Amino acid sequence: MTLRSLPAVGVLLVAAAVIAGCGRGDDAEPSSAAPGVSSPAVQATDLPSLPDPSAVPSGTDSAVPPPARSATPPSVPSVPPQGPVERRPASPPPVVLPPRPAGAPSARQVVDAFKAAGLRVTHPKDRSVDCGPDGLGLGCSEIVATDGVTVYVFPDETSAGDIAETWGGQSYRRGAVVLNYLEAKTPAADRLRYEKTLNSLR
Numbered sequence: 001m002t003l004r005s006l007p008a009v010g011v012l013l014v015a016a017a018v019i020a021g022c023g024r025g026d027d028a029e030p031s032s033a034a035p036g037v038s039s040p041a042v043q044a045t046d047l048p049s050l051p052d053p054s055a056v057p058s059g060t061d062s063a064v065p066p067p068a069r070s071a072t073p074p075s076v077p078s079v080p081p082q083g084p085v086e087r088r089p090a091s092p093p094p095v096v097l098p099p100r101p102a103g104a105p106s107a108r109q110v111v112d113a114f115k116a117a118g119l120r121v122t123h124p125k126d127r128s129v130d131c132g133p134d135g136l137g138l139g140c141s142e143i144v145a146t147d148g149v150t151v152y153v154f155p156d157e158t159s160a161g162d163i164a165e166t167w168g169g170q171s172y173r174r175g176a177v178v179l180n181y182l183e184a185k186t187p188a189a190d191r192l193r194y195e196k197t198l199n200s201l202r
Contacts, residue, residue, distance in 0.1 A: 097131050098155035100141040104176040105201050107144040107151040117197045119190070120148035138163065148186055149194050152178040174198050 100106065105113075107128075114121045124146045131140040140163075142153040154160040154176045164173035172179040172195045179194055186194070 097141050100153045101176050107142040107153050110151045111144050113197050113201055121146040123147050149184050150180040
């Protein structure tokens with residue numbers, strides 16, 4: 001080999017070294033790119049999916065949905081209608097008593113005559129309602145009670161006589177009028193005055 005061929009051989013060696021270095025860079029490139037390539041043993045589809053934290057509001061359970069609200073209000077049980085209400089009259093019907101016979105004095109007229117004669121007839125009370133409805137009680141027509149005597153007027157003399165006999169010695173009858181001394185307890189001396197005044201009435 002001559003001295004002129006030496007430079008040519010050096011150029012070839014330099015070129016071969018450059019080519020060899022480039023070849024090693026290509027072999028190392030796959031290993032450097034390994035971190036960017038996913039391993040076939042672990043795939044993205046094998047990992048469990050996690051919920052998005054921003055999609056779940058805090059303090060609530062996303063697994064249990066809230067109960068649905070019905071737009072229709074709950075039905076109220078109806079009250080069954082009751083039977084007809086019985087209406088009572090505001091006041092009892094008036095008591096109907098048999099009329100006193102024609103020509104007989106009223107109980108009030110007898111009491112007024114006793115008062116005019118100076119007899120004791122204080123606190124007079126009309127108790128005609130005690131005769132009974134339609135005269136079915138004592139069957140009388142009128143009653144006026146005083147502190148001295150009670151005066152009864154009957155619709156007929158027969159009814160008056162029956163009551164007078166029932167009361168025995170505690171009564172006096174003249175026509176349809178009967179004097180009763182049971183409640184007043186009138187002294188016997190005063191009874192004659194009441195009876196005489198009654199007999200004077202026409």
